[in-house]
Each structure stands twice: as structure tokens, then as C-alpha cells.
Amino acid sequence: MATLTSPPPPVAEPTTGTSAAAPRRRPRWSRVAFHVAVGVAVAVWLLPILWMTVLALSDNLALQRNSQTLVPLGFTLDNIVGELRTSLIPRWFFNSVVVTGITTVGTVLTSALAGYAFGRLNFRFKKPLFILTLAGLMVPREAMFIPLYLMFATTDQLNSYQALSMPRIALPLGVFIMTQFFKAVPAEMEEAARLDGAGHWRTFFQVMLPLAKPAMAALAIFAFVQSWNDYLWPLVVGTNPQFYTLTVGLAQQQASFEAARSLGDLMARGVLGSLPLVVVFLLFQRHLVRGITLGSGEK
Amino acid sequence: MVSSTTSSPPTAPLDTPTPRPARASAPARHDARTAAVFLAPFLLLFVVFILFPVFQAVAMSFFDWDLLTQSATDFGLDNYVRMLGGTGLTWSLTAMASWRIVLLAVVAGLAWAARRGRVAPRTAVLTSVPLLLLVVALGITPGPGGQWNDPRFWAALQHTVEFTVVATPLLVVGGLAMALLVNRKGRGSSFYRTAFFLPYVLPVSVVTLIWIYLLNPDRGLVAWAMQAIGLDTVDFLNQPTTALPAVILTTVWWTVGFTMILFLAGLQDIEPSLYEAASLDGAGRWESFRHITVPGLKRVTVLVVVSQVIASFQIFGQVYLMTRGGPGDSSLVLIQHVYESGIRDSALGYASALSLVLLVVILVVSLVQLKLLRSEES
Structure with a gap:
């Protein structure tokens, strides 16, 4: 079974330093020094995010005089409340949820179905079709947007949810992962279902899908992150601000003079835009990490 | 967004790849019909939105394909001459x-x-x-x-290669260093891992928002820190020599947590008993690292390098949002040139020809990866 790549379950004593790289227990001062050093590194690493949050909670006028600060100047929630009230952020958030939802569910479903067929069924042209799917792994989806754009522009479907989500559903990598998974399920599981008189459909839904839950969860998270943070394609097909996704919407007028005068509002948008995925990440850390490892082909 | 559409060799996620049982319990004809239904949704979307566009792009690259008039005229190699030729x-x-x-x-x-x-x-x-x-x-x-007929293409190609050549080693070495640092048990390390990975979940537009202002010579913390130690402030994003490096720095901050996670997975696949044995043999930490960790990470390193090269060649968001390719064309990259030629200037044929350069590069990199991993397995 794939090793858990996520943080291991919290251990009672956090300083039992038995890492793989250093099997020996090190002296106490060395451990303290290590934690201090890494602690400082972490603080510096997260400084940009902290700064964004501080500015988002600061008064706009105060920021015009000085923005080089690590504590909120004239603490206020006005920026955040104001952005939620007057901007299109709620709309963009909704768009992102719809697009990401369709993409994620679609990817997991189509991958699981196709993976079952490739991994478990016998049919003609199985091998060539599978090789075709593998060849699809090599197509840079990011780069091939011109023909897709033409397709949606000529059918007058720019600024639509289908344009934003449809091209991202088929994921050869997902099919590959699910195929590998279903191939590895012991034949006995299927035999048992067969003896009960289950056909392929019932076997798939009642035996295989429940077994595949962890793999599907990881795949779902992978598809979710990819879709939520996608920038180029939504930028290309969303020309009407009503159809921006959150990622595209937040990018508008970032460096403009107007925006620079209200740095607090700008950073408030940044905070609001990051929150959904940060929350998802902190809640589903383990799955997310597994999804990424899976998605890169490591597992 | 870092796209991880890397290919990977057929290796089972589980350790027991059982071949399909030969005793087909259902007649093959029945399987065929079921298989068609199971495969249809994926294959349909795959052919329409992934395979067809590739052929369409090849076809379009031979025409002067104008978006506004919807006309394809002048069949020939004009786009390629424009892209690659010069006087x-x-x-x-x-x-x-x-x-x-x-x-x-x-x-x-x-x-x-x-x-x-x-x-x-x-x-x-x-x-x-x-x-x-x-x-x-x-x-x-x-x-x-x-x-050159299109100097911007060569500028874009050069910057894309520069970005890839500089960012990939930074991401690989940085990710490995971080993974080694946090690869231990305990609550502390688990927290560090989360912290180092956190920037990766931010949308690209938020990352660029933060860094545009962090690097701002009048308002950012970087200028503040530089002044504090007595240096002159630099307008990083508006200097031809520093614009691309600034984008690379931002990208490393944003995505190095991703490579760290991959290396962590690789580290945890190494048998702990190997270290114990080495330790009993009196091997020091450096020897253990050199003879156990490095060979054990070979496979994951190939995967990380290839996925980062592929992602780097498709760099767009950070550059477009932070510098718009400027100042001048000093940080222009390929996808931005494709985007501007196709969407802004409506020259879809030429944009297709440009995007095929990326397709070819990525195909070559993928094939090299397959070869590397296969030679390692045999």
C-alpha cells in the first residue's frame, strides 16, 4: 500500500527525533537549536501571507502613508466587509464553486468508469485505447488553448459554465491511476459478487467503488486544486466579469494606480480569495497531500 | 498553476498487480458492450477536448486563420516562416x-x-x-x-528556457532540502510541513498580488529590509535584469512546497532498516545520505525534474500578472506570446504554430522521462 505522505498522526512527545535520515537520538540542545532555526525559517516563509492579512485589516488612509508594517494600522474590518458587499467576489466565488464542482465530480466519475473498463473488462481494442489514453498524458493542456478557444468562440459559448469546465473533465492521468487501482483489486472480490448474481454494473457500484474511495478522494482533491487555481483557461474564455472565476477576478486591476491607493481593499480581496482553499487544505491536509503525490505520478 | 500533467510509467499504486483472471466469467461480447458504456464519457471528452485540439492546432498552423472574420486563407508555411525565419x-x-x-x-x-x-x-x-x-x-x-521576422518569439523562447533552467534546480534542491529538514516524526515537523506547503494552495493571482507589493520599492517589506541594512532600494519588477529573477523567486516561494511533498513521499519509501544497517556498520550521516538516501530518491527526482520542466515551460500566470512580459520584452514567455498573438491580435493560425513549439518540447521531455525510468527499471 502506498505510504502515507501526509504528516503522521501527532505523537505525544514531539521531540522523539527518530527521523529516517538520523536514526540516532540527538542531544537536547541540538534539538532545541533545530526547532529554533526551523521556526525562524517558517516565520520568514509565512511572512508574505501575514503581511497580506495585516494590510487587509488596516485602514486604507493609514496605508497610503506607510505600508511597511507587521501590525495592523488602525485595525478595521471595513476592507473585508466592503469587498464582500460591493465587489463581485461573491459572484466569482460562486462561479469557482460551480466550475470546480463540475470538473471535480466529472473527473472522478469518468476516470473511475474508464479505469474499471481498462482494469477489469475484456474487450477488443483495449490495448490501443489505453495507449491512446497514455499518449494523452503528454499533451500540454495549458498550452493547447487556441483550438479550444476557437471551438467555444464559434459556437458562441464564451462566458458559460460549460466552456469553463468541460475541457477540464477528461483527465488521462486520472484514468491511469484508477486503472492501476482496479487492476490491483484481488479477483476474489469480484468473484464473490458474481456468485451473488451481480452484473458489471452492480459489481462496479457495490463492490468496486467503495473499495476505491481513498484513491477517488485523492484524485478528487487533485482535480479540485487544479481547477480552483486554473488561471489561463478561465482568462481566455471568461470575457465578461460575471463569468470570471475567483482566480481570474482577483487578478484584475492588481497593479493599477487606482487599486494601489486602496491597498487595504486589495489585500482584503487577496485574503478572501485565499481563504476557501486554505480552509480546505487545513481540513483535508492528508487527502490533499496524497492527491498531489498521486497526481504527480509518484504513487 | 503548476500543471502536473506529467506522464508516468505504468507502475501499480499497490504492490500486488494481479493480472486479470483468465477465467472470464462473462462472455467477452457482453464485456464489450459494458466496456463501451463505461468508456464512453471519458473517451468522448478526451477526444473532443484533448486529442482533437492537437490535430486542429497542427491544421490551423498552416493557415492564416483570422478570428474576427472566421476565415482560413493562404494555406502554407507562412506562419512557420514568420516564427522561425528572418532576413x-x-x-x-x-x-x-x-x-x-x-x-x-x-x-x-x-x-x-x-x-x-x-x-x-x-x-x-x-x-x-x-x-x-x-x-x-x-x-x-x-x-x-x-x-528576425518575429523577434518576440525568440525573446519569449529564450526567457522560457532561462526560467526553466534556473527555476527547476532551485525547486528540486530547495524541495529536497526542505523535505530532509522536516522528515521526522512529531508535532513540530508536521507543523513545519504544513507551513512550508501553505503558499502552494494560494491562487496565482493572490501570490502575485502579495509579491508585487512586497517587491515594491516604496511600499514593500523587501525595500524596508534593504534600507534597514543600508542598501539602495531596487524596483525589481521594472528593471530588465531583475524582472525575471523576481518572478522566479516568487515561483519558488509559491511552489517549492509541492516538490517538498514529493520528496517526502520518496524519503518515506526508503526502507528504514537500510539506515539501521548502515548505522550498525558505523556509517556516518553523510555516508548514509550519500549511499542510501540519494540512490533511493532517484526515481522521485526524475519525476520531480520532469514535472517541473514541463510546468516551467508552460509558465504564464506569474509573469503575466507581475510584469506583463516587461519591461520591454525582458520577461516575455512563450504562453504569453501565444495568448497575445491568438486572443488579443486574433491571429489564431500563428498562435497555433507557436503553441506547437511547446507541444514538441513537452513531448520530447516526456519521452526522455519514459526512457530514463525504463532504463532504471531494467
């Missing part, structure tokens, strides 16, 4: 000298490694020949009075 081209020994010297150094290194037996001679020759051809090809340059 008054000559061959010069000194053009792109620094690049060519680096390439020659790589070839020399390969030859040395082959003599020492570290690299198979066949591999060395197969790698050196294309590199040497490249060294020769890089000498082509417009002579006095001559000009």
Missing part, C-alpha cells in the same frame, strides 16, 4: 556565446563521465549529438541590417 541571417561564432559555452561544457562533462564509465557511451553520444547541433544552430543570427 539577412548569417552564422556567427560569438552569437549567444554564454549559452553555447555552457552547452559545450555539458558535452565535455558527458564525455568525461563516459570515459570514467559513469554514463553508457551510447547514451553519451545520443545526448551529445543533439547538443552539438544546438551549439551550431545557436550561431544563426541576423547579420547587419537583417532581422
Whole structure:
């Protein structure tokens, strides 16, 4: 079974330093020094995010005089409340949820179905079709947007949810992962279902899908992150601000003079835009990490 | 967004790849119909939105395909001439000298490694020949009075390669260092991991928002820190020499957590008993690292390098949002050129030809990866 790549379950004593790289227990001062050093590194690493949050909670006028600060100047929630009230952020958030939802569910479903067929069924042209799917792994989806754009522009479907989500559903990598998974399920599981008189459909839904839950969860998270943070394609097909996704919407007028005068509002948008995925990440850390490892082909 | 559409060799996620039972309990004809239904949704979307666009792009690249008039005219190689050609081209020994010297150094290194037996001679020759051809090809340059037909393409190609060549090692080495740092049990390390990974979940537009202002010479923390230690402030994003490095720095901050996670997975796949055995044999930490960790991470390193090269070649969001390719064209990258040629200037045929350059590069990188991993398995 794939090793858990996520943080291991919290251990009672956090300083039992038995890492793989250093099997020996090190002296106490060395451990303290290590934690201090890494602690400082972490603080510096997260400084940009902290700064964004501080500015988002600061008064706009105060920021015009000085923005080089690590504590909120004239603490206020006005920026955040104001952005939620007057901007299109709620709309963009909704768009992102719809697009990401369709993409994620679609990817997991189509991958699981196709993976079952490739991994478990016998049919003609199985091998060539599978090789075709593998060849699809090599197509840079990011780069091939011109023909897709033409397709949606000529059918007058720019600024639509289908344009934003449809091209991202088929994921050869997902099919590959699910195929590998279903191939590895012991034949006995299927035999048992067969003896009960289950056909392929019932076997798939009642035996295989429940077994595949962890793999599907990881795949779902992978598809979710990819879709939520996608920038180029939504930028290309969303020309009407009503159809921006959150990622595209937040990018508008970032460096403009107007925006620079209200740095607090700008950073408030940044905070609001990051929150959904940060929350998802902190809640589903383990799955997310597994999804990424899976998605890169490591597992 | 870092797209991880890397190919990977067929290896089972589970350790027990059981071949499909030969005793087919259902007749094959029945399977065929079921299979068709199971495969249909994926194959349909796959063919329409992934495979067809590739062929369509190839076809479009031969036409002057205008978006506004919806017309495809002038079948021919015009787009390729525009992309690759120029007037008054000559061959010069000194053009792109620094690049060519680096390439020659790589070839020399390969030859040395082959003599020492570290690299198979066949591999060395197969790698050196294309590199040497490249060294020769890089000498082509417009002579006095001559000009490339599209200087922006060459600028974009150059910056994309520069970005890839600089960012990939930083992400690989940085990710590995971080993984080694946090690869231990305990609550502390688990927290560090989360912290280092956190930037990766931010949308690209938020990352660029933060860094545009962090690097701002009047308002950012970087300028503040530089002043504090007595340096002059620099307007990083508006200087031709620092614009691309600033974008690279931002990208490393944003995505190095991703490579860290991959290396962590690789580290945890190494048998702990190997370290114990080495420790009993009196091996120090450096020897353990050199002889157990490094070989154990070979596979994951190939995957990380390839996925980062592929992602780097498709860099767009950070550059577009932070510098718009500027100042001048000093940080223009390929996808931005595709985007502007196709969407802004409506020259879809030319944009397709440009995007095929990326397709070819990524195909080559993927095939090299397959070859590397296969040679490792055998």
C-alpha cells in the first residue's frame, strides 16, 4: 500500500527525533537549536501571507502613508466587509464553486468508469485505447488553448459554465491511476459478487467503488486544486466579469494606480480569495497531500 | 498553476498487480458492450477536448486563420516562416556565446563521465549529438541590417528556457532540502510541513498580488529590509535584469512546497532498516545520505525534474500578472506570446504554430522521462 505522505498522526512527545535520515537520538540542545532555526525559517516563509492579512485589516488612509508594517494600522474590518458587499467576489466565488464542482465530480466519475473498463473488462481494442489514453498524458493542456478557444468562440459559448469546465473533465492521468487501482483489486472480490448474481454494473457500484474511495478522494482533491487555481483557461474564455472565476477576478486591476491607493481593499480581496482553499487544505491536509503525490505520478 | 500533467510509467499504486483472471466469467461480447458504456464519457471528452485540439492546432498552423472574420486563407508555411525565419541571417561564432559555452561544457562533462564509465557511451553520444547541433544552430543570427521576422518569439523562447533552467534546480534542491529538514516524526515537523506547503494552495493571482507589493520599492517589506541594512532600494519588477529573477523567486516561494511533498513521499519509501544497517556498520550521516538516501530518491527526482520542466515551460500566470512580459520584452514567455498573438491580435493560425513549439518540447521531455525510468527499471 502506498505510504502515507501526509504528516503522521501527532505523537505525544514531539521531540522523539527518530527521523529516517538520523536514526540516532540527538542531544537536547541540538534539538532545541533545530526547532529554533526551523521556526525562524517558517516565520520568514509565512511572512508574505501575514503581511497580506495585516494590510487587509488596516485602514486604507493609514496605508497610503506607510505600508511597511507587521501590525495592523488602525485595525478595521471595513476592507473585508466592503469587498464582500460591493465587489463581485461573491459572484466569482460562486462561479469557482460551480466550475470546480463540475470538473471535480466529472473527473472522478469518468476516470473511475474508464479505469474499471481498462482494469477489469475484456474487450477488443483495449490495448490501443489505453495507449491512446497514455499518449494523452503528454499533451500540454495549458498550452493547447487556441483550438479550444476557437471551438467555444464559434459556437458562441464564451462566458458559460460549460466552456469553463468541460475541457477540464477528461483527465488521462486520472484514468491511469484508477486503472492501476482496479487492476490491483484481488479477483476474489469480484468473484464473490458474481456468485451473488451481480452484473458489471452492480459489481462496479457495490463492490468496486467503495473499495476505491481513498484513491477517488485523492484524485478528487487533485482535480479540485487544479481547477480552483486554473488561471489561463478561465482568462481566455471568461470575457465578461460575471463569468470570471475567483482566480481570474482577483487578478484584475492588481497593479493599477487606482487599486494601489486602496491597498487595504486589495489585500482584503487577496485574503478572501485565499481563504476557501486554505480552509480546505487545513481540513483535508492528508487527502490533499496524497492527491498531489498521486497526481504527480509518484504513487 | 503548476500543471502536473506529467506522464508516468505504468507502475501499480499497490504492490500486488494481479493480472486479470483468465477465467472470464462473462462472455467477452457482453464485456464489450459494458466496456463501451463505461468508456464512453471519458473517451468522448478526451477526444473532443484533448486529442482533437492537437490535430486542429497542427491544421490551423498552416493557415492564416483570422478570428474576427472566421476565415482560413493562404494555406502554407507562412506562419512557420514568420516564427522561425528572418532576413539577412548569417552564422556567427560569438552569437549567444554564454549559452553555447555552457552547452559545450555539458558535452565535455558527458564525455568525461563516459570515459570514467559513469554514463553508457551510447547514451553519451545520443545526448551529445543533439547538443552539438544546438551549439551550431545557436550561431544563426541576423547579420547587419537583417532581422528576425518575429523577434518576440525568440525573446519569449529564450526567457522560457532561462526560467526553466534556473527555476527547476532551485525547486528540486530547495524541495529536497526542505523535505530532509522536516522528515521526522512529531508535532513540530508536521507543523513545519504544513507551513512550508501553505503558499502552494494560494491562487496565482493572490501570490502575485502579495509579491508585487512586497517587491515594491516604496511600499514593500523587501525595500524596508534593504534600507534597514543600508542598501539602495531596487524596483525589481521594472528593471530588465531583475524582472525575471523576481518572478522566479516568487515561483519558488509559491511552489517549492509541492516538490517538498514529493520528496517526502520518496524519503518515506526508503526502507528504514537500510539506515539501521548502515548505522550498525558505523556509517556516518553523510555516508548514509550519500549511499542510501540519494540512490533511493532517484526515481522521485526524475519525476520531480520532469514535472517541473514541463510546468516551467508552460509558465504564464506569474509573469503575466507581475510584469506583463516587461519591461520591454525582458520577461516575455512563450504562453504569453501565444495568448497575445491568438486572443488579443486574433491571429489564431500563428498562435497555433507557436503553441506547437511547446507541444514538441513537452513531448520530447516526456519521452526522455519514459526512457530514463525504463532504463532504471531494467
